[in-house]
Amino acid sequence: MRLFIALDVEEYYDYFSSxxxxxxxxxxxxxxxxxxxxxxxxxxDVMPQYIENYKKALQEISFKPFTIHxxxxxxFSPRDIHVVWIxxxxxxxxxxxxxQIDNSLRKYFPKTERYHPHVTLARxxxxxDRDALKxxxxxxxxxxxxxxxxxxxxxxSTLTSLGPIYEEIETxxxxxx
Numbered sequence: 001m002r003l004f005i006a007l008d009v010e011e012y013y014d015y016f017s018s019x020x021x022x023x024x025x026x027x028x029x030x031x032x033x034x035x036x037x038x039x040x041x042x043x044x045d046v047m048p049q050y051i052e053n054y055k056k057a058l059q060e061i062s063f064k065p066f067t068i069h070x071x072x073x074x075x076f077s078p079r080d081i082h083v084v085w086i087x088x089x090x091x092x093x094x095x096x097x098x099x100q101i102d103n104s105l106r107k108y109f110p111k112t113e114r115y116h117p118h119v120t121l122a123r124x125x126x127x128x129d130r131d132a133l134k135x136x137x138x139x140x141x142x143x144x145x146x147x148x149x150x151x152x153x154x155x156x157s158t159l160t161s162l163g164p165i166y167e168e169i170e171t172x173x174x175x176x177x
Contacts, residue, residue, distance in 0.1 A: 075137050
């Protein structure tokens with residue numbers, strides 16, 4: 001089973017889809033994301049018999065609800081531009097929650113070395129004009145969107161020829177409930 005832990009932001013599906021449609025197809029070939037989430041930790045392929053251990057560890061996490069703001073577009077791998085994403089205005093609280101998730105699973109998985117909270121809009125298959133693509137991504141008109149974080153999910157990802165299919169395994173809510 002291929003697992004990851006994420007914040008479900010599907011309520012902004014229409015908005016993120018509209019941003020995808022604004023990416024310049026004349027500068028690159030894109031593979032657009034069909035489902036939107038902010039990944040906290042990718043666990044990879046795991047044995048099903050250990051899932052209850054992971055759930056138990058994740059249930060111990062305590063946090064108060066908070067709000068994040070999606071506010072900017074960016075990309076990874078500036079030389080080749082592999083991923084186009086939407087990032088956060090201030091990521092301190094999301095970084096703290098990610099650290100708690102990381103620490104809760106340290107017995108089972110290595111610590112995440114570099115974490116950059118984002119929602120993937122597209123993977124870039126090939127670039128035709130790198131400088132123009134960079135400029136268009138950096139000037140993508142991203143609205144300041146507020147999103148209340150009051151939980152996260154353990155998700156399963158099944159890879160198919162049409163893209164990944166995501167299935168929720170368990171939801172973990174804030175400690176105020």
